[in-house]
Amino acid sequence: xxxxxxxxxxxxHKLLIELVLLGVISSSNGAIQRPDYDDTPNPxxxxxxxxxxxxDDRLLSEITMPGTHNTMALYGxxxxxxxxxxxxxxxxxxxxxxxxxxxxxxxxxxxxxxVSYQRAHFGDVLEGVTDxxxxxxxxxxxxxxxxxxxxxxxIYGAVVDYINRYSHWDLLWHSRLVPTMxxxxxxxxxxxxxxxxxxxxxxxxxxIADDWKVPTLAHVQEKWQSVYNHLEAAPSGNKAQIFLTxxxxxxxxxxxxxxxxxxxxxxxxxxxxxxxxNQRFGIxxxxxxxxxxxxxxxxxxxxxxxxxxxx
Numbered sequence: 378x379x380x381x382x383x384x385x386x387x388x389x390h391k392l393l394i395e396l397v398l399l400g401v402i403s404s405s406n407g408a409i410q411r412p413d414y415d416d417t418p419n420p421x422x423x424x425x426x427x428x429x430x431x432x433d434d435r436l437l438s439e440i441t442m443p444g445t446h447n448t449m450a451l452y453g454x455x456x457x458x459x460x461x462x463x464x465x466x467x468x469x470x471x472x473x474x475x476x477x478x479x480x481x482x483x484x485x486x487x488x489x490x491x492v493s494y495q496r497a498h499f500g501d502v503l504e505g506v507t508d509x510x511x512x513x514x515x516x517x518x519x520x521x522x523x524x525x526x527x528x529x530x531x532i533y534g535a536v537v538d539y540i541n542r543y544s545h546w547d548l549l550w551h552s553r554l555v556p557t558m559x560x561x562x563x564x565x566x567x568x569x570x571x572x573x574x575x576x577x578x579x580x581x582x583x584x585i586a587d588d589w590k591v592p593t594l595a596h597v598q599e600k601w602q603s604v605y606n607h608l609e610a611a612p613s614g615n616k617a618q619i620f621l622t623x624x625x626x627x628x629x630x631x632x633x634x635x636x637x638x639x640x641x642x643x644x645x646x647x648x649x650x651x652x653x654x655n656q657r658f659g660i661x662x663x664x665x666x667x668x669x670x671x672x673x674x675x676x677x678x679x680x681x682x683x684x685x686x687x688x
Contacts, residue, residue: 408461413645414638415667416461422668424471427675429515433559437517437566438619440558441677443670444474444519444662446625447633449502453493455632459625459664464505471671473518474621474660477502478525481532486539489526499536500543503565507544510563517550517561519660521580523570533573540576550577555617583619584611584659591626597639600626604644612656620659637664648673 408417415421431440445467447459462470479486479499486499506518524532540546550556550566553575567577586607591600604624611620624644626636641663648658652673661674 409638411642411667412669413641413667414665416634416665418461420462420466420470420668420671422672423469424668424672424675425469426513426515427471427678428473428517428558428562431558431678433557435558436555436617437519437558437561438555438659439616439657441656441658441674442473442519442660443471443666443674444476444621444660445472445666446476446623446662446664447490448472448475448477449488449495449497450478450490450493452495453490455634456627457490457493459490459633461665464502465509468506468509468518470666470668471675472666473516474662475502475506475518475520476662477520477522479522479532479536480526481524481529481535482527484535484538486532486535491526499539503539503543506565507548510548510565514563517556517558517564517566519566519568521568521570523580530572532571533576536571536573536576551575553578553582555619583621584614585621585623587621587623589623589626590628591631591636592628593630594635594639596628596631597626597636600636601640601643604640605647608647608658608661611658612654614659616657620657621662622659623662625662625664633664641665641667641670645670645673648677652676 410417410421445460448467449464450457450459451461452458460467478489480489488495488497488499488502506520510516510518522536540549544565548565550561550564568580569576569578570580586603588600588603591597604622607622614620624640625633626640627633656677658677
């Protein structure tokens with residue numbers, strides 16, 4: 378048994394070396410744009426108002442949608458960066474779930490990924506999402522919000538202050554219940570990952586797979602297995618509960634880019650094999666997604682909506 382495990386480990390390390398040499402895993406700063414992975418500055422194409430064709434009575438928990446992990450993590454080097462597109466570009470590309478991390482200091486909420494300041498504050502996020510929803514009112518944006526790189530455990534008051542200053546109170550979905558598409562259109566749905574009175578839905582109310590720890594690239598297959606298992610469970614899961622699957626991961630010897638370059642193609646092939654099944658997968662949250670994989674995720678929902686219209 379130990380010999381088999383050792384042989385498998387050796388094979389995996391050899392494969393990883395070959396992938397680096399072939400350019401499948403980038404070890405440099407050269408930008409890559411593939412159907413499944415994109416770390417160039419702009420998406421290949423856009424999906425501005427794809428939710429417009431979703432039936433009004435469809436619960437948000439029944440919708441398959443693309444999201445980004447650590448949405449604002451564009452700076453700080455290879456261990457901090459999870460995206461290269463701006464917030465505006467992500468929304469215009471079709472992303473509808475945002476993962477926002479704020480550091481709380483004296484009422485100020487700055488955007489962080491760990492120690493790395495992301496050259497923005499929560500007001501920038503609110504203004505960007507508000508502007509987008511005002512331009513495309515058929516859409517909705519789900520926003521996970523949590524405290525990061527501070528431990529006050531009390532960001533509620535600051536969040537409310539920022540909402541009043543940089544957005545509109547009535548732009549929020551003020552309920553723990555999962556809205557229908559009609560109820561959600563034009564609104565920000567806060568997925569509250571912090572203490573305090575309700576600002577929206579509770580993050581922990583969702584069925585979540587976020588096994589983000591990938592110590593080395595030799596552990597990528599364990600990460601993929603977690604993603605695969607959760608995606609397989611989603612179609613038959615509780616349709617009144619939102620499913621959220623993170624394909625992202627990182628570790629000391631596996632930075633986000635390297636993990637995404639190995640996980641994203643497996644995710645792409647998995648979804649491509651399911652395209653004729655009209656299944657609900659929920660939110661699929663990625664590092665460095667590309668426009669074609671975003672389109673593929675959107676198409677599951679659009680196909681189902683078209684099917685409903687035809688009946």
